[in-house]
Every structure is written in C-alpha cells, then in structure tokens.
Amino acid sequence: MAGVKRRGAAHGNGRRAAGELEAGVLAALWAAGEPLTAAQVNEQLPGDLAYTTVLTILSRLYDKGVLTRHREGRGYAYAPVEDEATHTAERMRSLLDRGPDRAAVLSRFVSELSAQDERLLHRLLAEQGRLASDHASPLA
Structure with a gap:
C-alpha cells in the first residue's frame, strides 16, 4: 500500500512526531524499571534514531518535569517521575x-x-x- 499515510506513522519526510517519540521514550523507561542513559534508551527504541534525537527528547521530558535525572559518567541517567x-x-x-x-x-x-x-x-x-x-x- 505505497503512498498510504497511516495514523501514527512517520511523517512523509520519514520523521516521527515529537509526541510519538516522547511516548516511545517513556515506554522504554517504564519497561526498564530503572534509570537509563540516552544510549540505553536508544537501544530500546525501534528504528534507527540518532543518539542526539533521543538526548533531545530526554532533555525536553526532563524540562517538562516528566523525568528525573542523575549524573552517570559524563552524562545522565533518566527515570520517569510517575508510573x-x-x-x-x-x-x-x-x-x-x-x-x-x-x-x-x-x-x-x-x-x-x-x-x-x-x-x-x-x-x-x-x-x-x-x-x-x-x-x-x-x-x-
């Protein structure tokens, strides 16, 4: 079904909506049950996202108060504030x-x-x- 745009699918330019990425990141963190680094979150997500994209989503969720973070190595490990x-x-x-x-x-x-x-x-x-x-x- 080439050319058919499905709801929730990537936009025509191959990019996913920010809300979809945020939901995926949160789902990965909830499934892990422990704080994860950006690299660990990226490993849990489907597709081939750039590390910097995952880091941006984590930073946005942290800024919104949805995630906490603590220093781990040179970066941070993130965890959801709520279940x-x-x-x-x-x-x-x-x-x-x-x-x-x-x-x-x-x-x-x-x-x-x-x-x-x-x-x-x-x-x-x-x-x-x-x-x-x-x-x-x-x-x-």
Missing part, C-alpha cells in the same frame, strides 16, 4: 478539563468501553464510593 498508570490518568484528566462539555465527553468515553472495562469501572467506582463513605465526617 505509567498515574501519567496516563493525569493526561486523561487534563484532556477532560480542557473540554467544553464534560458530561458529553464522559458519556462518549463510557459508551465505547468494552463490557469487561465497563464492569471494571463499576467495581472501581463502587470501591471509591465505599472509601469516601468510610472517611466521611460524622459532623457532615
């Missing part, structure tokens, strides 16, 4: 906060859940409800 679930939940909440119609967004989201995810969501909401009622003030 993957926390990071994803914060992104979802941020998108929800930016939308003009919260109810419509939540309604659409819930309507597109699989039956298994819907059951899980019901269970989680019930657990949160119990926790909230257990911690409610008797004076409230």
Whole structure:
C-alpha cells in the first residue's frame, strides 16, 4: 500500500512526531524499571534514531518535569517521575478539563468501553464510593 499515510506513522519526510517519540521514550523507561542513559534508551527504541534525537527528547521530558535525572559518567541517567498508570490518568484528566462539555465527553468515553472495562469501572467506582463513605465526617 505505497503512498498510504497511516495514523501514527512517520511523517512523509520519514520523521516521527515529537509526541510519538516522547511516548516511545517513556515506554522504554517504564519497561526498564530503572534509570537509563540516552544510549540505553536508544537501544530500546525501534528504528534507527540518532543518539542526539533521543538526548533531545530526554532533555525536553526532563524540562517538562516528566523525568528525573542523575549524573552517570559524563552524562545522565533518566527515570520517569510517575508510573505509567498515574501519567496516563493525569493526561486523561487534563484532556477532560480542557473540554467544553464534560458530561458529553464522559458519556462518549463510557459508551465505547468494552463490557469487561465497563464492569471494571463499576467495581472501581463502587470501591471509591465505599472509601469516601468510610472517611466521611460524622459532623457532615
């Protein structure tokens, strides 16, 4: 299927979007479970990225507060500030906060859940409800 541009694929000039590279770098760090240098991250990423590209992405993520770093040799080793679930939940909440119609967004989201995810969501909401009622003030 030559000439067909797929969503999430490299741009026509062979370059990937910065967000796609950031997601790949974060995924590599989460999978490692320990701080990695730019060279180690580069080894974990598919394709043939330049070391300097990976270093730029790591620096941007560090500047955004998404990564921590500590000195290792002449460079740094990087680690995510948050685990993957926390990071994803914060992104979802941020998108929800930016939308003009919260109810419509939540309604659409819930309507597109699989039956298994819907059951899980019901269970989680019930657990949160119990926790909230257990911690409610008797004076409230």
